[in-house]
Amino acid sequence: MIDRLIQQIIEKKNPSVVGLDTMLEYVPEHIVNDYGGQRIDLEGAANAIYEFNKAILDAVHEYIPAVKIQIAYYELYGPYGLEAFRKTAQYARAKDLLVIGDIKRNDIGPTAKAYASAYLGETKLKKGAVRVFDLDFVTVNPYLGSDGVMPFIEICRSSGKGIFVLVKTSNPSSGEFQDLNVQSAKLYQRVAAKVNEWGQELIGSTGYSQVGAVVGATYPRQLEELRKIMPNIFFLIPGYGAQGGGAEDVLGGFNDDGLGAVINASRSVICAYMRSPWKERFSPEEFSEAARAEVLRMRQEIDSGLAKKGIKPW
Amino acid sequence: MIDRLIQQIIEKKNPSVVGLDTMLEYVPEHIVNDYGGQRIDLEGAANAIYEFNKAILDAVHEYIPAVKIQIAYYELYGPYGLEAFRKTAQYARAKDLLVIGDIKRNDIGPTAKAYASAYLGETKLKKGAVRVFDLDFVTVNPYLGSDGVMPFIEICRSSGKGIFVLVKTSNPSSGEFQDLNVQSAKLYQRVAAKVNEWGQELIGSTGYSQVGAVVGATYPRQLEELRKIMPNIFFLIPGYGAQGGGAEDVLGGFNDDGLGAVINASRSVICAYMRSPWKERFSPEEFSEAARAEVLRMRQEIDSGLAKKGIKPW
Numbered sequence: 001m002i003d004r005l006i007q008q009i010i011e012k013k014n015p016s017v018v019g020l021d022t023m024l025e026y027v028p029e030h031i032v033n034d035y036g037g038q039r040i041d042l043e044g045a046a047n048a049i050y051e052f053n054k055a056i057l058d059a060v061h062e063y064i065p066a067v068k069i070q071i072a073y074y075e076l077y078g079p080y081g082l083e084a085f086r087k088t089a090q091y092a093r094a095k096d097l098l099v100i101g102d103i104k105r106n107d108i109g110p111t112a113k114a115y116a117s118a119y120l121g122e123t124k125l126k127k128g129a130v131r132v133f134d135l136d137f138v139t140v141n142p143y144l145g146s147d148g149v150m151p152f153i154e155i156c157r158s159s160g161k162g163i164f165v166l167v168k169t170s171n172p173s174s175g176e177f178q179d180l181n182v183q184s185a186k187l188y189q190r191v192a193a194k195v196n197e198w199g200q201e202l203i204g205s206t207g208y209s210q211v212g213a214v215v216g217a218t219y220p221r222q223l224e225e226l227r228k229i230m231p232n233i234f235f236l237i238p239g240y241g242a243q244g245g246g247a248e249d250v251l252g253g254f255n256d257d258g259l260g261a262v263i264n265a266s267r268s269v270i271c272a273y274m275r276s277p278w279k280e281r282f283s284p285e286e287f288s289e290a291a292r293a294e295v296l297r298m299r300q301e302i303d304s305g306l307a308k309k310g311i312k313p314w
Numbered sequence: 315m316i317d318r319l320i321q322q323i324i325e326k327k328n329p330s331v332v333g334l335d336t337m338l339e340y341v342p343e344h345i346v347n348d349y350g351g352q353r354i355d356l357e358g359a360a361n362a363i364y365e366f367n368k369a370i371l372d373a374v375h376e377y378i379p380a381v382k383i384q385i386a387y388y389e390l391y392g393p394y395g396l397e398a399f400r401k402t403a404q405y406a407r408a409k410d411l412l413v414i415g416d417i418k419r420n421d422i423g424p425t426a427k428a429y430a431s432a433y434l435g436e437t438k439l440k441k442g443a444v445r446v447f448d449l450d451f452v453t454v455n456p457y458l459g460s461d462g463v464m465p466f467i468e469i470c471r472s473s474g475k476g477i478f479v480l481v482k483t484s485n486p487s488s489g490e491f492q493d494l495n496v497q498s499a500k501l502y503q504r505v506a507a508k509v510n511e512w513g514q515e516l517i518g519s520t521g522y523s524q525v526g527a528v529v530g531a532t533y534p535r536q537l538e539e540l541r542k543i544m545p546n547i548f549f550l551i552p553g554y555g556a557q558g559g560g561a562e563d564v565l566g567g568f569n570d571d572g573l574g575a576v577i578n579a580s581r582s583v584i585c586a587y588m589r590s591p592w593k594e595r596f597s598p599e600e601f602s603e604a605a606r607a608e609v610l611r612m613r614q615e616i617d618s619g620l621a622k623k624g625i626k627p628w
Contacts, residue, residue: 177459
C-alpha cells in the first residue's frame with residue numbers, strides 16, 4: 001500500500017492529503033436543511049456530513065493521492081457517525097484514493113489485535129470473516145510499546161497495508177513527554193528508533209516501509225532531524241494550515257527524491273469556503289470548489305518549496 | 315462521580331469491576347442461534363453480544379460497583395458494534411452501575427475535545443446538544459501531553475465525571491517506553507507526577523480526585539510505589555485474572571482505608587463458564603451464573619487479601 005501511495009503521489013504530482021475532520025458546524029446550510037435544518041438530529045448530522053464529504057471528494061479526488069479521516073469527529077455523532085466514517089472511507093476508495101484512518105489507537109496485545117482487525121483486517125464471524133472498515137493505513141500510539149503495535153504490523157505483513165506511528169506530534173504540549181531526555185536521547189527519538197526497527201522488514205519496492213511515522217509540521221527542526229535518521233520511513237505530517245505550519249515548515253520532511261512524506265491539511269481545505277481569500281470568491285453552495293482551489297494552491301506552494309530546495313520530483 | 319464510585323464500592327463491599335470485553339466467540343451457542351447461528355452477520359453479532367452483556371449485568375450488578383467496557387471489541391463489529399457498546403453502557407447505568415469506557419483516546423486539543431464530548435459530554439447540534447455515550451469515566455493515553463488531556467479534564471470539571479490516565483500499563487512491553495529513564499525518573503513516574511498535578515483541583519469529598527490512573531496488576535512493585543506517590547489518585551487496575559495478575563499482586567494498589575483502587579477482571583469473569591473450575595459446574599446456558607460465581611470468588615479473594623494486610627474497610 002505504501003508503494004501505491006507513492007505511485008499516487010507521483011501520478012497526481014501532489015504529496016498533500018486532505019483531512020476530512022468534518023463537523024456539523026462546517027456543513028453549509030443548504031445541506032443541513034436537507035437533513036432537518038435547525039431540528040437536525042444525530043442521524044441527520046451524520047448523513048449531512050457524509051453528503052458534504054462526498055462533494056469534497058468529488059471535487060478534489062483527481063488532485064490528491066489520499067485522504068485522512070479523523071475518526072473522533074465521527075464518534076462525536078455516535079454509531080451514526082461511525083457509519084458515516086465507514087461510508088466516507090468506502091466512497092474515497094471507490095475514487096481510487098488511499099484512505100488513512102486517523103484513529104491513534106493503542107492497547108494491550110489482544111485488544112490492539114481487535115482494533116487492527118476492525119480497521120485494517122477482517123472480523124471473524126462464525127463462518128468466514130468480513131472486512132468492516134477496510135482502510136489502507138491507520139495511525140497508532142506507541143505508549144504501550146511493541147506489543148500494542150505488533151498486531152497492526154502483523155496485519156500489514158499479510159495484507160500490504162500500512163501504519164503511521166506517532167513519533168513527534170504537532171500539538172503545543174507534545175514535548176511534555178516526547179521531548180524528555182531518556183538514556184542519551186529524547187523519548188521521541190527512542191520511539192523513532194523503534195519505528196525504524198519495526199519497519200525494516202516491511203520495505204516495499206519503492207524503498208519505503210509500510211510502517212510510517214507521524215511527525216508534526218509544527219516542529220520543523222525535529223522533522224528534519226528525523227528525516228535523516230529514518231530514511232526508509234514515510235512521514236504523515238499533520239499541522240499544516242489551521243495548526244500553523246506553513247510550506248517551509250514541512251519541506252524538511254522530504255527526502256531528496258521528493259518523496260518520504262505526505263502533508264495533511266484538514267480545516268484549511270474543508271473549511272476553505274469560510275475563510276479568506278476563498279470566502280470572497282466562493283459562496284457556501286460552492287464549498288467544494290473552494291476546497292479544490294485550496295488543494296491546488298497548497299500543491300503549488302509545496303511544489304515551489306521543493307523546487308527552491310532543488311528538488312523536482314515530477 | 316469518583317465519590318459515587320467510592321460509595322458504590324463501600325455499599326457493594328467490592329472494589330472489583332467486570333470488564334465487558336465481549337467477542338462473538340465468547341457468546342454461547344444458544345444466543346448465537348437466535349441471531350443467525352452459523353450465518354450470523356455483523357448486526358447479528360452485535361445484537362448477540364448485547365444480549366450476552368445484558369444477562370451478565372443482570373446476574374452481577376448487585377455485587378459490583380462498576381463495569382469497564384473495552385470499546386475495541388465493539389468497533390470490531392463496526393457501527394453495529396458501537397451501538398451495542400452504547401446500549402450496554404446505558405443498560406449498566408440503568409442498573410445503577412458506573413460505567414468506565416476503556417477507550418484510551420488521545421489526540422491534539424480540538425480532536426481530544428471531540429472525543430471528550432462524545433464519551434463524557436455532549437454533542438452540539440444546531441439547536442441544543444445531545445449526550446451520545448454519556449459514560450461516567452474514560453481512559454486516556456498521555457503521549458501527547460497536557461493539551462490532549464485537558465479537554466477531558468474540562469468536562470470532568472463541569473460534569474463531575476472522571477478519567478483514568480494510562481501511567482503504567484499491564485502489558486509485557488509496557489516498559490519499553492514507560493520504564494525509560496528520563497531526567498532523574500522513569501517516564502511513567504513523570505506521567506504519574508503530571509497526573510497528580512492534573513488531579514489536585516478535582517478532589518472530591520472522599521479525598522480522591524476525578525483524575526485517576528491506570529496501573530497494571532502485572533507490575534506489583536510499581537503499583538505499590540505509585541500508590542505512595544499518588545495518595546489522592548484512584549487507580550484502575552487491569553491485568554487481574556486472564557492477564558496473570560493475582561489478588562496478592564493488586565493489594566499494593568489500595569490505601570490503608572481499603573480504597574484507592576478498582577480491580578478489573580474481564581475474560582476471567584465473562585468467560586468463566588468456559589474455564590475451570592466453573593465449566594465443570596455450569597452449562598453454557600448458565601454462563602451468567604458462572605460469571606456471578608467468579609465475581610463472588612474474586613470479591614472474597616480480594617477481601618481476604620486486604621484482611622491479611624490488616625485492612626478491613628467494610
